[in-house]
């Protein structure tokens with residue numbers, strides 16, 4: 548064989564094919580141009596007009612209603628128990644007009660520094676705003692530093708940035724590790740948690756935390772994997788297990804029902820992993836002791852379990868004479884807000900005033 552030809556052929560054979568990068572951006576950061584809102588303002592505007600939330604952002608809910616109720620005055624001291632993207636914090640801090648102080652808490656070590664930087668760049672630095680990586684269940688500790696609070700806001704649950712980031716594992720719609728921790732450095736992941744629960748406990752978790760009608764069937768399906776020693780390590784795996792278990796649902800409603808069950812089961816697991824009911828309970832119990840006389844608290848909830856807890860606590864302390872007034876029924880976002888921000892649909896706002 549001609550030696551030259553053979554070398555050429557070998558070279559051709561070994562030349563690596565260039566990977567086809569495809570027409571669709573693969574990475575989250577590339578896919579969502581809105582992640583850099585300053586750079587892609589047109590994209591952000593278009594996304595918001597469609598009633599969606601641009602990736603990397605969170606649209607604050609019931610802002611006007613909250614500000615109207617809290618009636619913040621310059622010189623007051625307040626607390627935002629759930630900083631998130633900092634939308635509510637920014638509006639509340641602005642009402643102080645440079646006098647007084649706002650404390651804002653979040654457990655999330657990933658989003659918190661970004662929000663701190665963003666707010667500082669907008670003129671809300673440490674002279675008016677103290678941002679702490681703390682669980683709101685420790686509100687009594689925070690109050691030792693702040694003194695009695697004139698106003699408190701808690702906007703419960705997760706932010707859009709957390710939901711949209713596949714690495715965090717909050718959404719069944721995107722593939723990622725089944726984590727679901729608000730603070731990924733603490734506690735155990737969703738995957739670990741599923742492994743450690745019995746069939747009965749799983750069923751109880753889905754019912755208690757999310758009123759899941761197919762809790763028994765789904766718990767059974769998960770337990771099969773547990774017994775085989777197969778870890779349900781990703782969001783996609785859990786979604787597929789739920790979907791497979793619910794194939795008996797008549798075709799007409801199957802797709803929709805599966806989607807709802809996925810939503811509820813992920814919510815239930817998130818609540819469990821982050822002990823959300825326990826910390827909310829602790830927060831509600833401590834609140835009356837940290838509010839100043841006449842102090843106001845507003846709480847935004849996103850599902851019936853949370854709302855029930857808030858309603859019961861407010862009523863209980865009103866009967867004891869600790870709150871002089873509480874919301875008789877929850878305030879709902881306006882139709883216009885719901886139209887322009889789908890995530891506002893399930894929000895309920897309750898408030899109380901310290902005697």
Ligand SMILES: C[S@@+](CC[C@H](N)C(=O)[O-])C[C@H]1O[C@@H](n2cnc3c(N)ncnc32)[C@H](O)[C@@H]1O
Nearest residue numbers: 607629631632633634635653654682683702705
């Ligand atoms: C709905 S978002 C808040 C959005 C915020 N109000 C805004 O305008 O951007 C809820 C935030 O509360 C945080 N969070 C949830 N439970 C918490 C807790 N127990 N203590 C402190 N922060 C918590 C979450 O990490 C998330 O960032």
